[in-house]
Amino acid sequence: MMKKITLICLLLFIAACSSKKDGNMIVQGKIKGLKKGTLYLQKMNDSILISVDSISILGDNTFKLTDNISDPELYFLTFKGSNAKERILFFGEEGVITINDQIKNFGFSPEISGSKNQAVLDKFNKINKQFLNQRLDFIQKDFEAKKSKDTKMSKQLEAEYQKLTRRRILFATNFALSNSNTEAAAYIGLTELYNANIKLLDTLNKSLSEKVKQSLYGKRFDDYVSQIKKSEEEN
Template identity: 60%
Template sequence: MKKTIAVLAFSILVFACTSKKEGNMLVQGTIKGLKKGTLYLQKMQDTVLVSVDSVSLLGSDKFLLTDNVDSPVLYYLTFDGNTTNKRILFFGEQGNITINDKVEQFGFSPEITGSKNQEVLDKFYKIKGKFQNQRLEFIKKDFEAKKANDQALVAQLEKDYLKLTKRRILFTANFAITNSDSEAIPYIGLTEMYDASLKMLDTVNNSLSEKVKNSVYGKSFQEYIDRIKNSEK
């Protein structure tokens, strides 16, 4: 009888330790060099960053975190210790997502697979980086031209910079329309199309699929456009 009770108690204990609630999104991976610490899975809720899951690591650099995703949104992967201000930002969605990184360069260039929205975002940021590099070149040339008091060159650089800005906006709009079935697009619209015309914003918004329009960022993008329209009345 005592043996039966002991086995039953052990079974309950094992079940309790292994019955961690799993959501429809599993985030797993390896943080090389992380021997001890706690990893946190976080997201924004009502403008507040909250932790939805965590795991303590001791002697292992592998992790598994989970959450229920109703609509794809950005998540943060952070850990305690000396680098609490560093974080990995990724698009969370239903399914299995794998994140591999190194503790020394945490968040600098993580390998993220399994998220289709993240793939779209990475593709956009890769081309956006080229525009950023060109912008930095313009800033450098403008500084040197002003230092040399070359007014003709300053004027020409201003014209060229406006052309670069227009190309960036047009690229962003075309990219959004081409990938209009991705929830990453309204997020890009909210964060990257701040200087686009209302007509262009409307064009991008109208190209979105119904699924995307009903997503978290899809609704926010619509609200953003509505605010602009109301302010212009």
């Protein structure tokens, strides 16, 4: 009798620790060092971060989470007690996506495979990080120039910073154009080209494949470009 009770309890425990959802996107993997806790699969819904699936982990650091997804979009993988900096941001899409990471420095350099859009975004971020590092250098140098009241150096740094900004915009635009058959291109347009001129934005918008244009980020990008056009016409 005790054996049966123990077996039933064990089965209930396993069921409680497993994702109960079925979906066309499966997110699986291993978080090294996570011995106990709850992992959450989350996404933005009307500017609110919501959880679409979760799994409790006790001893086994492997996980499997699912969601039904109609268009590729950004998801977050978090665990209970983590903060905004301790999240894994990834491009979700239909199919099986594998994410491996470790609890120490969670979200800093996860290994993600199975998402075509994530692969595109990884390539973009690798180069874009160089621009971000250069921007931080400019900020530090500008701070030092202003602190020492070196007006000449401040003006020189401002001119060089404007050139850097233009190079970054051109890089982001050309990268998105060369990957216009992916939803990541529309996402880059929305998040990285906010200070680009309308001609570049319109060129990218027109170059997106029909499939991408009908996607979540494709529609948002088209709305964004349309709003800028309307605003410029009114002015």
